[in-house]
Amino acid sequence: MAGSRNLVLEGIAKLFNNPEHADTKVYIGSVELPAHEVVLAIQSPFFKKALIGSFQESRTKEFRFADGSAHAHWRVFEYMYTGDYSEEANKLLDVKGEHFRFVFGLGADSHIDDDELIKHVRVYVTADFFLLDELKAYALKRFKSKLQKLWVNKSLMDCIREIYSSTNESEVELRNAVVKVAKEHLNDLWPNKAFQALVREGGNFAVDFVGQFYIATVLPFSNQTSGFVFGHR
Secondary structure (H helix, E strand, C coil): CHHHHHHHHHHHHHCCCCCCCCCEEEEECCEEEEECHHHHHHHCHHHHHHHHCCCHHHHHCEEEECCCCHHHHHHHHHHHHHCCCCCCCCHHHHHCHHHHHHHCCCCCCCCCCCCCCCHHHHHHHHHHHCCCHHHHHHHHHHHHHHHHHHCCCCCHHHHHHHHHHHCCCCCCHHHHHHHHHHHHCHHHHCCCHHHHHHHHCCHHHHHHHHHHHHHHHHHHHHHHHCCCCCCCC
């Protein structure tokens, strides 16, 4: 039974970016990714609703994505077929980099893959859009692993800004991860002017960051003294 299941999974994985039996087209910028309706619908509630509902995509069998990270979109579709995604840049997207600069309104380096620290953040955010909870958990796990090694990277501050701008207050997992690392390595981060500038900006990161110290110091003390009345023992 396990052998048969593995054969099925291997067969689905082989269909990734494969025109064989493809009945749906996904456009990431100008790059066409041949896709299969049954794979997308089974994996993602987003695609299931779009493909069986009264939407334009249910008739055209075409999906176009021109916003966000092209590489993150590619990795999400790779995961839907294979159960994993590569950290390596996709060559098709690199070739089309000149076009992406105009489609996404980005700078001259937009064809370059996402930063090593931020690529898993963008996979997480894109997975959230497609309602892929298992991929979100997987991307979060990989991000936390990278964060433990790359918190010294100068891109950390930009990573924190992007996390807070691309998630809402109910999506706390990514936010908690960077706040925890900032607290653990405060002695090393605080002399960094870029980190100080980030805190001075205020916003939700600064609130969450200060909140960690409140939870660790003020709150336990207030709990210990809540039953104490001055002048009595």
